[in-house]
Amino acid sequence: xxxxxxxxxxxxxxxLRGGRVGGDVLRDAFVAVAGRxxxxxxxGGMTDHLVAEAFRDGLPPGEAAALHRRGHEYTDAMIAAIxxxxxxxxxxxxxxxxxxxxxxxxxxxxxxxxxxxQIVLTGNVRAGAELKLTVAGLHPGTFDLDDGVYGHxxxxxxxxxHAARAALERRHGREVGLVVVGDTPRDVEAxxxxxxxxxxxxxxAATLADLRAAGADHVSEDLSDPAALVAVVRAAGQDPRATRxxx
Numbered sequence: 001x002x003x004x005x006x007x008x009x010x011x012x013x014x015x016l017r018g019g020r021v022g023g024d025v026l027r028d029a030f031v032a033v034a035g036r037x038x039x040x041x042x043x044g045g046m047t048d049h050l051v052a053e054a055f056r057d058g059l060p061p062g063e064a065a066a067l068h069r070r071g072h073e074y075t076d077a078m079i080a081a082i083x084x085x086x087x088x089x090x091x092x093x094x095x096x097x098x099x100x101x102x103x104x105x106x107x108x109x110x111x112x113x114x115x116x117x118q119i120v121l122t123g124n125v126r127a128g129a130e131l132k133l134t135v136a137g138l139h140p141g142t143f144d145l146d147d148g149v150y151g152h153x154x155x156x157x158x159x160x161x162h163a164a165r166a167a168l169e170r171r172h173g174r175e176v177g178l179v180v181v182g183d184t185p186r187d188v189e190a191x192x193x194x195x196x197x198x199x200x201x202x203x204x205a206a207t208l209a210d211l212r213a214a215g216a217d218h219v220s221e222d223l224s225d226p227a228a229l230v231a232v233v234r235a236a237g238q239d240p241r242a243t244r245x246x247x
Contacts, residue, residue: 002115002237002238003115003174003175003176003237004115004117004168004172004174005113005115005116005117005177005178005236006116006117006119006164006165006168006176006178006179007117007118007119007179007181008119008120008121008161008164008179008180008181008191008196009118009119009120009121009122009143009181010120010122010123010181010183010184010187011120011122011124012122012123012132012183012204013044013182013184013203013204013205014100014103014181014183014187014201014203014204015099015100015103015133015138016097016098016099016103016132016136016138017096017097017098017203018096018097018132019095019096019097020096021089021092021093021097022124022128022132024092025082025085025086025089026043026048026051026055026085028081029084030052030055030078030081032081033077033078034055034056034059034063034067036063038058039055039058039059040058041054041055041058044184044204044206045184045185045186045187046123046157046186047123047151047152047153048082048123048124048128049079049152049153049154049155050151050156050157051123052074052075052078052079052082053075055078056068056074075154079125079152082125082128083125083126083128083152084127086125086127086128089131090134090135093131093132093135094135097136099136099138100201100203100222101203101222101223101224102222102223102224102225103223104138105223105226106223106226106229106230107138109226109227109229109230110229110230111142113230113233115237116237117147117168117171118142119147119148119149119164119168120133120143121148121149121160121161121164121180122148122149122150122151123151123157123160124150125150125151126145126148126150126152129145129150130145147167149161149163149164156190157186157187157189157190158189158190158191158193158194160190161178161180161190161191161193161194161196162194164178164194165178165194165196177197177233177237178191178195178196178197178236179196179197179199179232179233179236180197180198180199181199181201181229182198182199182201183202183203183204183205183206183211184205184206185210185213185214188211188214188215188216189214192215197218197232198214198215198216198218199217199218199219199220199232200212200214200216200219200220201219201221201222201247202220202221203221203222203223208221218246218247219247223247225247228246228247232247
């Protein structure tokens, strides 16, 4: 008997590229909360919650200690500020955002697959995810954002995949197959930490070799052959030990 399958879509670098707007949001949120420019940190594959912590920890020791003493109040303030900073960014996004090859057809084909749920699983807070998908024309109508898992959650990125699995299994009342589609080694590692299949697409900063080295179960340059992704998802519904290979 086929089992239900959840396809968990990363947003940035996987569904779309939004340019510098997301980085500007994070910078401006940190300035609003901490009163100074953030340090430079590599953010690929990180959640907004982890970026907030990395900004704090990258400061000179005295400044970092002061924010540490604020405890959860600092991270809560950062998450709220990030959400608020997305307001009014639609025009800037519209100038730079582009949907990546094959994405529209891939989500359309998967929407027609019986027993398949598509959700966003993203490092963005919900306000950022919703604005990006709306500007891209992928919302409303493609994803039910109430079902998504977002980057306000604390902990490693794998916590998001665990949360997605738990929600889908509550919905279906039984085990589900889980396929995570992302563009970074962190997406791959998070998928495997939560027992999901990892599909790596080299549409972000990571190369095919990077994604393979991280252990991705399936890799591709992009989603210009969306039928290949559909085949992976079908296999996940039929057999939890889907064959490794290229999409």
